[in-house]
Amino acid sequence: MRNILFGLIVLIMIIGCSASDNQSNKTEEITSPPPPAKVPGDLKTEKELSAQETKDKGRLVKIQMLDAGETYLYEPANLTFKVGEKITFKITSEAEFHTFTIDELDIYETADAGESYEFTITFETAGTYRLYCVPHETLGMIGEVTVQ
Numbered sequence: 001m002r003n004i005l006f007g008l009i010v011l012i013m014i015i016g017c018s019a020s021d022n023q024s025n026k027t028e029e030i031t032s033p034p035p036p037a038k039v040p041g042d043l044k045t046e047k048e049l050s051a052q053e054t055k056d057k058g059r060l061v062k063i064q065m066l067d068a069g070e071t072y073l074y075e076p077a078n079l080t081f082k083v084g085e086k087i088t089f090k091i092t093s094e095a096e097f098h099t100f101t102i103d104e105l106d107i108y109e110t111a112d113a114g115e116s117y118e119f120t121i122t123f124e125t126a127g128t129y130r131l132y133c134v135p136h137e138t139l140g141m142i143g144e145v146t147v148q
Contacts, residue, residue: 057120058086065091065098065111065133065141072136074100077143079131081123085147092116099134102145123147 064075081087091100093111100109104127111117131143 057088060088063091065093067094067096072139072141074143080146083126086122088120090118102129104129
């Protein structure tokens with residue numbers, strides 16, 4: 001009887017240990033995400049992604065919209081581009097609301113005080129276009145965009 005009792009205890013311990021091992025394995029399978037798949041030639045570095053973004057957006061041109069004191073101006077105020085050139089403008093307003101307006105090209109972009117805004121255009125027609133800020137045009141906030 002003693003041997004049977006000892007055998008049952010050993011058997012219960014073996015079953016108990018193997019059952020807890022299976023449960024911990026199942027928990028690991030459920031909680032562990034699979035490793036990400038790697039596709040050769042599909043991974044890009046940050047530098048490559050940045051280059052692709054630059055290619056998609058074209059050349060970056062930064063325009064400061066200045067309003068210190070009584071002087072209102074674009075910096076730079078005169079810009080020259082080529083027909084077909086894709087440009088991303090980053091307009092930055094110093095301390096007041098400003099616009100970047102070119103009527104002939106249907107461009108009317110704005111930047112609130114102290115903020116920047118980006119927009120991308122492709123110049124399709126050669127010409128010289130008047131650039132102005134709607135609220136500050138009469139105060140001299142004008143410029144010129146030439147497309148060759």
